[in-house]
Amino acid sequence: MSYAVEPWQLRWQGLSVDHLHQTESTFALANGHIGFRGTLDEGEPRGLPGTYLNGFHEEHQLSYGESGYGYPEAGQTIVNVTDGKIIRLLVEDEPLDMRYGNAIEHERMLDFRSGTLRRRTLWESPTGRRVIVRSERLVSFTQRAVAAIRYEVEPLDDVQLVVQSDLLANEPTVSRSNDPRVAAALDSPLVNDFTMAEKTRAVLCHHTKVSGLRMAAAMDHEIDIEGGVDVRTEIRAEADLARYTAAVDVAKGSCLKLTKYLAYGWSGQRSTPALRAQVEAALAGACQTGWDGLLKEQRDFLDDFWEVADIEIEGDDELQQAIRFALFHILQAGARGESRAIPGKGLTGPGYDGHAFWDTEMFVLPVLTYTLPDAARDALRWRHATLDKARDRAKVLGLKGAAFPWRSINGAECSAYWPAGTAAFHVSGDVAFATQQYLNATNDEAFERDEATEILVETARLWTSLGHHDQHDGFRIDGVTGPDEYSAIVDNNVYTNLIAQQNLRSAANAAERNPSVLNVSADEIAAWRRAADAMAIPYDEMLQVHPQADNFTKHAEWDFENTPEEKYPLLLHFPYFDLYRRQVVKQADLVLAMHVRGDVFTADQKARNFAYYEARTVRDSSLSAGTQAVLAAEVGHLGLAFDYLVEAAYTDLHDLHDNVNNGLHMASLAGAWMALVAGFGGMRDHGGELTFAPRLPDALTRFSFRMAFRGTRIAIDVCETEATYRIVDGTELTTRHHGEPITITAGSPVTVPIPKAPELERPKSPFGREPRRH
C-alpha cells in the first residue's frame, strides 16, 4: 500500500484502515486558519478526527514532582473543535461504512493545483446495493473562514438514500496523554453557548472551560437531486450537534448532489453573538460565491503560488511529487494564519499539542519569505503580538528585553522541562533572524517601522542581559541550550552565539534607521555592537574543529556500534544526563550555524566541521536532514546531500519517524525545500545579498526552482554543466553564481557554466544512522 507517484497530486487507492491515521495527516486540508484532517466524509472508520482553528486551545495545569521558580504553570493544548466535515449516508437501511459491505473501488487524492481533496468510492452494501460516492473538499485560501464540500451519490440500483450532514462538537476521542489532568481537560472541552437551526442552515457556538475562548461553526447546504422523488429534508440542532438530513428515493443512474458550506470563527475577546454574526456572514459570502466559484478562486490562488514557488525535478518522479507535496503543505500551514503561530504540525494533527517552536522561524519562514512573503510577515506579526508575554517572561527570568517561548500556542511559555525549553534562548535570536531575513527579502519598510524594529531591539536586549564580557574569552553566553537537544545548559553554544551576534547587529542597524522606535540610546547601540564584536566562538585547536559549545569535543563519544536500531530515538531509551555528557547530536546544531551564518566560517572549517559532526549526528529530529543536505552540498558531498534531501522529503510520505499520525512535520517539509534551494541551488542570503551556487546531483538529470526577491520572481534551471537564470515577473536581478556577479533582466535569461564539484570521500554517518529512504 502506498501513494501513486504522480507529479501534481497525492493519490491513495484502496481503503487500508490501518493507514487512516497517517493518510488523514497527509490528506489534511488547511489554509493556516482552519485545518481539516483527511478523515472520510462519513466520519468512521477513522484514525484521529481533527478539526482545528489556529490558536484555539484549552489550558491545563502543568505539574512538577519538584517545582522551581519561574516554571510555567499552565499548559496549552490544541482543541478538536466542532467537526463540520461529516456527511453520513444511508443506502436503503444500511449506513455507508467502509468496514462493512464491499468497497469495490476506493481512492482519495489530494490535488496540489486545485487545492482540494477528492474521493471516489464504489461501495456495495451488505445487502448488495451499489452506490458511487464522489466527494470533493476544500478549505478556502481566498475566503479564510470558509470550507466547503461537494458530496455526490450515484446509485447503481433504485434506492432510498438518506444523507445526514453534521456539525458535531465534543467528538469522543481516545486520550493521547498519560497525565490524567491533561486528559480530563481535553475530554469534552467545549461548552455550548448557542444553538440555531433553520431550513438548510445551522450554527453552534461553544467556549472552552478553562481558557475561556469562544468559537462558532456554521453550515449551510444546497441540494440537487437529479431524478430524485419524495425529497424530505429537516434540520435540527442540540448543544453539541446540528444535523441537516435529506431523505430521498433516487433512481439508478441518477445523482444526489449535496454542497455543504462551512464557516468557522473564534475569539478570546468577541462575544458569542458577534461570533455568530461573523460565521453567518462568512457563510453568506461562501454561498454567494458558490461551489464553482470557490473552486475557481482556489485554483487561481494556487496557480499564482506555483508560479513563484514551483520546483521541477527531472530524473526522480517520486521526489518531484514529494517536493510539491511539501510546498503545498507549507502553503496550507501558513497562507492565512494572519497573526497566529504556524504550529510545528501546521493544522494537520494534534502532535506537540499544537504548539509552535523555533523551527517555524528557521525552517518554515524561509520558504514563505521567498515564495509567499506576506505569510511570513503574518507569522512574524504573531511574534510581535506576543511581545508583551515575551517581555514578561524575560522579567520573570531576571532578563531584559523579550524572551520568546520554547513552545506555545498563545505566546506564553508552555515548556515544562526548562533545560530544553527556557534555556533554549536561541529561539529569540531565531525570531530576529527570520525578521531580518524577511526584511532583506522584501524591503518592507512599514513592517520594519511598525513591528520588526521592536522585535529586533527587544531580542538584542535579551542577549546583552544574558551574556557578559569575560576577561578570558570575550562576550560569553553561558548556561544555554542550542538547537541540538542532546546537549543542554552549555556555555558558548556556537549557533546561539552567532545568532545572537547577528541579532545584535540587526538591532543596531534597525534602531539607527528607525530612531523613533523605543528610544534606543546611542550607548545601548554601541553596547550591542561591542558584544557582537567580542562574541566568544570556541575553537578546538587540537582537533581543528569548532566545538558545538565549550568542551563539546572533550566529551565522551557515543558507542554507536553497540546501539541497536530499536534504541532510537535515543531520548526514549537513555537518560538525558547520558546524552548531554557525550558527543552525540540529535540534530544539526553547529552544521545549522554553518548554514545560516556561513559567512563566518572558512571553506576548510566547513569541510572539517561537517565531517566531524556528520559522524556524531543521529538525526533523531526531523529537523536535521535538510540542514545536513545544505552543508553536504556546499562542501561537495553531493551524493550524501541528495540522500538527505530524499530523507527530508520522505519524512511524512514514508512516515520515517513513525508518528505522522499526529500530523506532518512542517520543518522537515521545509527542510526538503531548503535542501533543494539552499543545498543544490546554493542559495544564500548572508547580509541580505542573494547568491547562488547551483550543482546537480548525479541522481537527477535536471532541476529548477523559483523564488521571489524584493518583488522580482525568478526561476533557476540547473543541469549538470550549466544553470540558467530567468526573470519570471519583474525587471532585473543582480546576484552571484558561484561567487561571480551576474545580472538578469526580464526576457534575457542568463546561462552560466557550473564549476565541477570536487571529488571527495563520502563522510561517515554514525553506525546504523545512514540516510533513510523508506
Add this chain to the structure above:
Amino acid sequence: MSYAVEPWQLRWQGLSVDHLHQTESTFALANGHIGFRGTLDEGEPRGLPGTYLNGFHEEHQLSYGESGYGYPEAGQTIVNVTDGKIIRLLVEDEPLDMRYGNAIEHERMLDFRSGTLRRRTLWESPTGRRVIVRSERLVSFTQRAVAAIRYEVEPLDDVQLVVQSDLLANEPTVSRSNDPRVAAALDSPLVNDFTMAEKTRAVLCHHTKVSGLRMAAAMDHEIDIEGGVDVRTEIRAEADLARYTAAVDVAKGSCLKLTKYLAYGWSGQRSTPALRAQVEAALAGACQTGWDGLLKEQRDFLDDFWEVADIEIEGDDELQQAIRFALFHILQAGARGESRAIPGKGLTGPGYDGHAFWDTEMFVLPVLTYTLPDAARDALRWRHATLDKARDRAKVLGLKGAAFPWRSINGAECSAYWPAGTAAFHVSGDVAFATQQYLNATNDEAFERDEATEILVETARLWTSLGHHDQHDGFRIDGVTGPDEYSAIVDNNVYTNLIAQQNLRSAANAAERNPSVLNVSADEIAAWRRAADAMAIPYDEMLQVHPQADNFTKHAEWDFENTPEEKYPLLLHFPYFDLYRRQVVKQADLVLAMHVRGDVFTADQKARNFAYYEARTVRDSSLSAGTQAVLAAEVGHLGLAFDYLVEAAYTDLHDLHDNVNNGLHMASLAGAWMALVAGFGGMRDHGGELTFAPRLPDALTRFSFRMAFRGTRIAIDVCETEATYRIVDGTELTTRHHGEPITITAGSPVTVPIPKAPELERPKSPFGREPRRH
C-alpha cells in the same frame, strides 16, 4: 522568648504557642528508630504532631509536565504513625488545654545527660482549680522499640481527675504539599489491621495503602494514686484509637502518677500477628525494666557517650549549650538506626519528606565515626542493604556498578528533578568516602570483608563507566552536579573528581586486600588506578584558583549589591538557569573538596581558593557554614571561622533558615562539631592518618574535644598557647600536632605549644551574606 542558657540542658519557660512548631523540633526525642516530636502531652495546642518510625513511609506518584527516560515514578514520604505520646487530663470538668485557663508556670527541658524531656506546668482551670502537672518522656537508647512517659498530676485543690492515655492513628494534619496527589496519599495513610485492648494494655496494627508497610504500636500502663479514692479505669480500642482512662478523686497535695510504656515496630515483610507479638514482647521487657530502670539505662548510655564525645567550651556559654545540643541530636538521629537511613532531619520532623541525602555520609557520619562508630557502621549498612537498588539504578542510567540515590527512604531514587538529583553522582563517592573513613577509624575487618569492599567496588565501577579518558585533559567526568546546587550539569566538578579519585583508589586497595569479594580482576583494578591517576582537575591559570568545575571562573558574577535580603534563598526568587550560569555558590563545594581532600591542595591554593569562593558563597544551604569554618580556620581566618561555627551551631536554636518547624538540620548540627573538631581542632584523617592542628579563636578562653580512633578514646584540650593530648580510654595514640609527630600514652598527657596564627585580612563575604548569629 528563648531558651535558657545552661550547659547540659535546653529549657524553655512559658508556653509561647507561636513557637510550638519550632520547640517541637528542638525538644524531639529519638533513638534512630522511633522519633517523637516534642509535642505537649495533651496533644494540643500543637504545631505539627509527629511520631515516626525510621523507614516507615508511604508512596505516591511523581508527576512531570514533561517526563523523560529514567525519571523516578514513585515518591516516598515519611508517615506520621500512631501517636502514643498523648495523655489528656480532665480537671473536674475542664480539659487541660494551655490555651484556656491560666498557665501560671510552664517549662519544658531537654536534658542531655538523662536523655529525657521534662515538663512542669502549674495550671489554673477556667473555673479556678489548680494542678501541677509534671511529665518526663524518653525514647530509649537501650531498648530500641520502647518509649515511656511518666505523667504526674498534683492538684492544689480536691478535685476529680480523669486521665486519658491514647494511641491515636491517622491524626488529622494540615497538608504540607501543593500536589493534590501527595496530599491525598498522606491524608489518613494508615489502614487498620488489628485492634486489641485488655486491662491496662492495648495494641493497634495498621498498614499503609500504597507502600504496603505494616506497623504495630502498643501501650501499657501503671497507675499509682497516692491519696486517690474511687479509682475507676477502663480501656477500649477502635480502628484508629486505643484509650486507657482513669477517673479518680484526688485530694489536694496528693499525687496521681501514671507510667505509660510504649512499644513500636514495623516491617515490609513480617505479618501483622508477628508485629503484634514483637511489640507486646518489647512492652513486656519495658514493663519488667520499669520506669526507673529505663531512666538508669538511658543515663548510663549517655554517660558513656559523653565520655567519648563531649566538647567543652570556655568563654561562650550559649555556644557550649549549642554544641551539646548538636551532639545530643546527632546521637538521637543515629544511635539505633540499625540498617536504616539517617534522614536529613533525623526523626524530628517531616522536612524533606523524611529523606536521607549525601550529607548523612559527609557530615553526620564523621561525627558518629569518631564518637559512636557502631552507629556509623549501621548507617553504612543501610547503604549496603540498598546496593541492589543502586545497581538497578545504575543500569537504568546506562552505567556500571552502583548509583546511590540523591534522596530516598528505602534506597530507591525519589528525586523528581534530575539535574540536582540523578546528576549529583558524587553521592556514590560520598558513600565510599564515609565507608573508607569508617574503616580507617576502626580497622573493622569484618565490615570491610562483608560490606565495605562491595560498596567501594561498586561505586568505583560507577566512576569508570561515568568518566572517560580524553586526549585533551585526562580522565574527565562530564555532565554532573557537585555539592553546590546553584550549579548543575557541569564538567569536571573538582569535588566530584577528587571524591571519585579517592573512591577508585579505596576500591583498588580494598579489592586487593579482599580478593574473594566480587572477583575483581587485576585489569579492573589497574583501570581504576589509571583513571584516578589521570583524573582531570581544572585550574584557572589566569586567576590562579581552581574553578569549582570547568568554566566556572569564566561565568558572570552575581550582582550581590542589588540582591536584597528578602530575595534569599535565591532559588525561591531566581530561575535555576540564572543561578547555574553565574558565579554564585549555594554551599561549600570547592571549599568542601579542600577539607575532605585537603591532601591535594597546597597551602597557597587553599588560601587563594578560600578567598575566591568566600566572596561568592551565599550559604543558602545549612550545610555550608561548618565547612567554611573548617577551611577558614585552616587558612588562618580564626575570627571568620568562629563566626561560621556559631552560625552552624545556632542554625536550629535560632531558626536561622526559618524552617526548623519541619525538623532539625542534622548536617548543620554536625557542621558545628566539624567546625570545632576539624576547624579549631584541625583534625584531619587523610589517607587514614589522624592529625591535629588546634588553634583557639579569640572569642574563647579554652575548649576541649574528645573522640575515639581505633578503639582509643582521647581528649584534646586547647588554650591559646598550648594543647594537651590525653588518653581517656586505651593505651597509646600516635598522631601529629601542626605537622609534628607526637605519641600519647595512657596516663601521660602530652602538652605541646601552638604556633601563632598568621595575621590575615578577613576575606569578604558576599554583600549582605556575612555570617549570621541570630
